[in-house]
Amino acid sequence: MLQPRLPELCRESSALYTTCLAFQLSLAPSLTPRFFEYFDAALRTFRSELACSTTLLDGTLAAGLLLCSVGLMHGFPWTMHLEGMHNILLENLHRPSARSKFRTHLLEVMGVMDFPIFVIGRQTPCIGIWRSYCQRAEPKEGVEPVSGLPRSLLDLFAGIGIETTEQSFWDWPGNPGDFLQCYLWEAHRLAGILTLRQQARLPGKQQSSSVSAWRQPGACPADATILVGRILANLDALRLACAERPEEDTFIQNAKNYPLFVAGLEITVLRPRPDWQKKIRSFLLLTRQDELILSLLEEMWRRDDPNFSVDQVAQERGIEMGLL
Structure with missing residues (x-):
């Protein structure tokens, strides 16, 4: 818009x-003095x-x-x-009646950018824009165009750390979309489950508020290895489909970073699977953003501590990284 x-x-x-x-200069292969002047x-x-x-x-x-x-x-x-x-x-x-359609769009983009799950090394507190101002707005259906995700799925991501549980993601009914979108959305849904588990592992986090009581031992076979495999499989299917039909959706692979990064943080799963590590590297070779994301993952793999926070790595480097 x-x-x-x-x-x-x-x-x-x-x-x-x-x-x-x-912004145009920032899309070049490397940042030049001219970019910094304009920036x-x-x-x-x-x-x-x-x-x-x-x-x-x-x-x-x-x-x-x-x-x-x-x-x-x-x-x-x-x-x-x-x-x-x-x-x-x-x-x-708080006055939705005064909003134009375009202003609503800008607020949605702002709300998605504010999601904690899409920011690594965040330097300011989350504001909660989506839950406060976008989740109530109409239309609730459809796909938010910048993230490429259904608004109903974004509602679940906005509730992580509040009321969203694993059960919420398992029960998400999906959204009408083409095959490429379905690959992408499934990768995000599974990544949301892994995000809940990863947050529960961090020191000081209460696991009971993040992991659904539905997931009792033996009740759900989807352990981290299965989830990481399914995320990578969906992203690989998306890559192959985009190569086969390059004109169908030219931007959809831009949305791969969040599920790929979340899968990459499962160090215990990836340690004995260098082929999966290689697959993640192959996905992250295109942009400066990809390079930074891969460097953070490589550092986490080197430290080999599944309980260490990637936000600490980013803060040590003084970077605030986005996964959008």
């Missing part, structure tokens, strides 16, 4: 125009617009989300932009 509105929105917001230039200008212009805003214009909001996109792709700090925009939007967010 952003592309056809860009000329009008750039006239509304000089920050968006400058951010678009920085610094975009940050200054955006912060200036933000400081002067009482009600955030769509153009400024779009600029902030594109700045977040640059940060999450390259490991720069970026969640503070969500915090800054939310502080201004807060007074008007």
